[in-house]
Amino acid sequence: MKRNFDYVGPAIARLRKERHWTQEDVAMKLWQLGIYMTWQMVANIESCRRVATDIQIYYFAKLFGVSVDSLFQGDSETLPWRERRKESCEQIEFKSNYGVIRSFTVPTSRL
Secondary structure, eight states, X not given: OOOGGGGHHHHXXXXXXXXXXXXXHXXXXXXXXXXXXXXXXXXXXXXXSSXXXXXXXXXXXXXXXXXXXXXXXXXXXXXXXGGSOGGGEEEEEEEOTTSOEEEEEEEGGGO
């Protein structure tokens, strides 16, 4: 069962691979932006074994030059429920102490 945060990791992995960066490259670039991250932490976030915090998500978006929203939007493989009926969905809000707010629809069967 996929949880809401499971969509961020695959998006980060996709963006990293598009740029031909290693997980160590991403960790080093995040460190240069001022956030501590090891390549193991990046690997665990990408494989959904670890939840990215709100500030980490903000810095991932800043590093890749994308919006925070785009990290929650995947392709048809990462968001297979997009084609399903809207009646079985619930609205979820992601709030941050740093001003990042994201509202998205999640199927109730995945909550």
